[in-house]
Amino acid sequence: MAAQIPAEALQLRSLVRPDQTLELSLATVPVPEPGPNEVLVRIEAAPVNPSDLGLLLAGADVTTATSMGTPDRPVVTALIPDAAMRGLTARVGESMPVGNEGAGTVVAAGASDAAQMLLGKKVAAAGGAMYAQYRAVDTAFCLELPPDATAADGASSFVNPMTALGMTETMRMENHTALVHTAAASNLGQMLSRLCQEDQIPLVNIVRKPEQEELLRAAGAAFVCDSSKPEFMDELTAALTQTGATLAFDATGGGTLASQILSCMEVAANATATAYSRYGSAVHKQVYIYGSLDKSPTELTRNYGLAWGIGGWLLTPFLQQAGPARAAQLRDQVAAGLTTTFASSYTARVSLPGALSLDAIAGYGRQATGAKYLIVPNAGP
Amino acid sequence: MAAQIPAEALQLRSLVRPDQTLELSLATVPVPEPGPNEVLVRIEAAPVNPSDLGLLLAGADVTTATSMGTPDRPVVTALIPDAAMRGLTARVGESMPVGNEGAGTVVAAGASDAAQMLLGKKVAAAGGAMYAQYRAVDTAFCLELPPDATAADGASSFVNPMTALGMTETMRMENHTALVHTAAASNLGQMLSRLCQEDQIPLVNIVRKPEQEELLRAAGAAFVCDSSKPEFMDELTAALTQTGATLAFDATGGGTLASQILSCMEVAANATATAYSRYGSAVHKQVYIYGSLDKSPTELTRNYGLAWGIGGWLLTPFLQQAGPARAAQLRDQVAAGLTTTFASSYTARVSLPGALSLDAIAGYGRQATGAKYLIVPNAGP
Numbered sequence: 001m002a003a004q005i006p007a008e009a010l011q012l013r014s015l016v017r018p019d020q021t022l023e024l025s026l027a028t029v030p031v032p033e034p035g036p037n038e039v040l041v042r043i044e045a046a047p048v049n050p051s052d053l054g055l056l057l058a059g060a061d062v063t064t065a066t067s068m069g070t071p072d073r074p075v076v077t078a079l080i081p082d083a084a085m086r087g088l089t090a091r092v093g094e095s096m097p098v099g100n101e102g103a104g105t106v107v108a109a110g111a112s113d114a115a116q117m118l119l120g121k122k123v124a125a126a127g128g129a130m131y132a133q134y135r136a137v138d139t140a141f142c143l144e145l146p147p148d149a150t151a152a153d154g155a156s157s158f159v160n161p162m163t164a165l166g167m168t169e170t171m172r173m174e175n176h177t178a179l180v181h182t183a184a185a186s187n188l189g190q191m192l193s194r195l196c197q198e199d200q201i202p203l204v205n206i207v208r209k210p211e212q213e214e215l216l217r218a219a220g221a222a223f224v225c226d227s228s229k230p231e232f233m234d235e236l237t238a239a240l241t242q243t244g245a246t247l248a249f250d251a252t253g254g255g256t257l258a259s260q261i262l263s264c265m266e267v268a269a270n271a272t273a274t275a276y277s278r279y280g281s282a283v284h285k286q287v288y289i290y291g292s293l294d295k296s297p298t299e300l301t302r303n304y305g306l307a308w309g310i311g312g313w314l315l316t317p318f319l320q321q322a323g324p325a326r327a328a329q330l331r332d333q334v335a336a337g338l339t340t341t342f343a344s345s346y347t348a349r350v351s352l353p354g355a356l357s358l359d360a361i362a363g364y365g366r367q368a369t370g371a372k373y374l375i376v377p378n379a380g381p
Numbered sequence: 382m383a384a385q386i387p388a389e390a391l392q393l394r395s396l397v398r399p400d401q402t403l404e405l406s407l408a409t410v411p412v413p414e415p416g417p418n419e420v421l422v423r424i425e426a427a428p429v430n431p432s433d434l435g436l437l438l439a440g441a442d443v444t445t446a447t448s449m450g451t452p453d454r455p456v457v458t459a460l461i462p463d464a465a466m467r468g469l470t471a472r473v474g475e476s477m478p479v480g481n482e483g484a485g486t487v488v489a490a491g492a493s494d495a496a497q498m499l500l501g502k503k504v505a506a507a508g509g510a511m512y513a514q515y516r517a518v519d520t521a522f523c524l525e526l527p528p529d530a531t532a533a534d535g536a537s538s539f540v541n542p543m544t545a546l547g548m549t550e551t552m553r554m555e556n557h558t559a560l561v562h563t564a565a566a567s568n569l570g571q572m573l574s575r576l577c578q579e580d581q582i583p584l585v586n587i588v589r590k591p592e593q594e595e596l597l598r599a600a601g602a603a604f605v606c607d608s609s610k611p612e613f614m615d616e617l618t619a620a621l622t623q624t625g626a627t628l629a630f631d632a633t634g635g636g637t638l639a640s641q642i643l644s645c646m647e648v649a650a651n652a653t654a655t656a657y658s659r660y661g662s663a664v665h666k667q668v669y670i671y672g673s674l675d676k677s678p679t680e681l682t683r684n685y686g687l688a689w690g691i692g693g694w695l696l697t698p699f700l701q702q703a704g705p706a707r708a709a710q711l712r713d714q715v716a717a718g719l720t721t722t723f724a725s726s727y728t729a730r731v732s733l734p735g736a737l738s739l740d741a742i743a744g745y746g747r748q749a750t751g752a753k754y755l756i757v758p759n760a761g762p
Contacts, residue, residue, distance in 0.1 A: 086684075087684060253683060259678070270471075278435050279695055279697075282698070297640070297683070298679075298683060299679070299680055300679035302670070302673065302678070302693075303468060305693065308693050309691065311692075312687030312688060314688070316660075
């Protein structure tokens with residue numbers, strides 16, 4: 001059935017050296033024996049998500065990247081700016097595996113029933129170190145793929161789908177009834193747009209380019225605001241008034257966008273007010289920052305009263321808050337919609353050495369909306 | 382007993398004119414008949430709190446203030462900048478009374494027992510329009526003062542004491558164990574420092590001047606950090622590490638202080654960490670902005686992972702969240718500590734016309750820590 005399992009295989013590594021240099025390389029590591037409740041997955045597809053880049057690139061300036069070694073075993077180095085280096089002291093000198101999620105074929109299994117049941121199956125898996133040819137994974141972090149799904153179909157089964165579901169769940173848990181999303185033409189944004197249409201949640205999509213607005217409208221999005229247009233603030237206010245959205249998820253982080261959203265929410269909240277309120281509207285307006293596409297400081301003008309909040313948002317604490325039962329329900333929902341609601345698309349497929357080519361690093365390091373890399377450590381059977 | 386009640390009396394008014402000018406004046410208004418559950422209070426003392434200034438000054442540029450009228454009936458005008466005017470459309474042309482709280486003698490009472498019981502007593506009162514010679518107040522918004530307390534003792538019984546208690550209550554409700562406070566040498570700051578010492582809550586006081594540090598240390602504060610010192614960040618980090626404070630209340634709002642506090646909290650949280658966490662510490666770090674001494678934008682560098690939040694904080698929604706029973710307990714606590722824990726001090730006492738002198742307006746308009754005005758609409762009996 002499965003190809004023979006080698007004794008050693010490749011694993012991508014990220015190392016922060018004491019000389020303030022990032023080093024990316026491929027290590028040859030022993031292929032692990034699966035433990036009793038583990039399966040050994042031959043990884044056939046793993047996405048490069050924005051949430052992988054912090055660990056992978058360590059804030060290094062990718063324009064300084066140079067490559068040594070051989071085409072099969074490249075060794076890439078790049079300089080890490082002072083500001084980024086300050087937060088990295090705990091990982092200096094430690095060669096770290098990378099890759100939050102991936103998918104592939106189970107080629108060996110531990111003794112437990114749960115593990116044995118997956119033998120020969122295609123699974124999606126989460127838990128890190130997925131940019132590798134083989135990975136032993138606890139069955140609790142595996143999702144069996146439908147028989148007709150490819151590894152590429154399942155590669156992005158966790159991070160983006162659970163994040164999209166985390167946003168709509170957070171909306172319900174915190175008593176909002178509509179959402180705002182920035183960088184809305186991303187893979188995640190398109191997924192959230194489909195999810196909100198299916199669940200009839202009004203969603204205001206904020207994009208930065210006319211072609212991104214077209215893309216989302218063609219896919220059925222009702223509210224799309226292009227921040228590059230001069231009438232952006234007016235259009236956003238109108239969309240917020242119509243939808244009543246008081247919760248936003250912002251992938252950009254830096255600059256004035258989060259503050260602009262709060263300002264427009266406040267105008268929308270006051271549009272129906274009849275009396276002057278000296279402290280601003282009593283409607284709570286919230287922005288969660290879950291990414292940092294713009295690394296500059298967040299600038300808040302605070303012209304929206306005192307009923308507002310901004311904070312960081314991360315998938316793992318959300319799942320802990322939701323609890324294991326609800327998290328399992330959400331995972332089932334993802335499995336059912338893997339090739340529809342929760343489908344991802346990729347603009348480039350690269351091998352493990354290919355993922356360390358300077359072209360590829362420049363490509364995913366730019367974090368351009370619509371450019372998405374899939375690493376293929378082993379070709380599918 | 383009480384002096385005769387006049388038919389008309391003075392009330393301070395703030396008006397935003399359509400020509401983008403603030404107009405402050407004294408109106409002669411009928412002295413109201415108290416309703417069944419109301420008392421008529423002859424106001425003898427009312428503080429100028431930072432929370433009064435938004436309504437009073439409407440964001441006008443007080444350096445442009447000019448005075449007309451007579452010394453007894455001044456009429457002051459000042460220009461309102463464009464940015465401030467945008468939020469004021471709902472109050473243009475409406476002459477508004479001002480003054481969140483005050484204290485005085487009950488000179489008439491409605492028919493209810495609660496009202497009759499207060500006749501002839503000294504009370505503190507909240508509810509607005511206290512910069513006036515007489516004010517009818519529902520007994521629910523009155524606090525009977527101890528027999529030996531003066532109106533000046535009771536004038537600040539609501540806003541600052543309940544805000545200080547609101548901070549320690551919020552700390553408990555949101556599962557923090559220590560606090561940070563900025564502009565900590567203010568009347569409110571000194572009050573919070575006494576309250577935290579009594580309740581054994583570790584409090585990190587942030588001040589801007591050496592003499593403010595001395596003032597707080599002389600009053601028993603254990604942790605005081607002066608942001609004007611070059612070693613401020615290091616001292617703040619040390620204090621946060623020692624106290625474990627993960628909640629801050631910030632009166633300044635603008636600039637980088639809130640972000641600096643979060644940065645130091647993150648360093649303190651990681652001081653005990655043994656492994657590298659790619660998304661920052663999992664410890665939730667929170668800053669509530671409750672004032673705007675610095676009107677410039679808030680600047681967040683976001684170098685503190687994703688477990689952080691910033692938001693506006695206001696007394697009224699807090700009291701609604703705490704519920705009426707707990708609010709009543711807190712009010713009793715204030716009454717018991719009116720001349721000790723919750724005592725206020727004033728640097729200037731002014732009459733109603735005196736409150737509209739250009740000197741006084743420049744004084745309280747500057748919002749300098751340590752300068753506090755008390756308006757005396759009627760001298761005490």
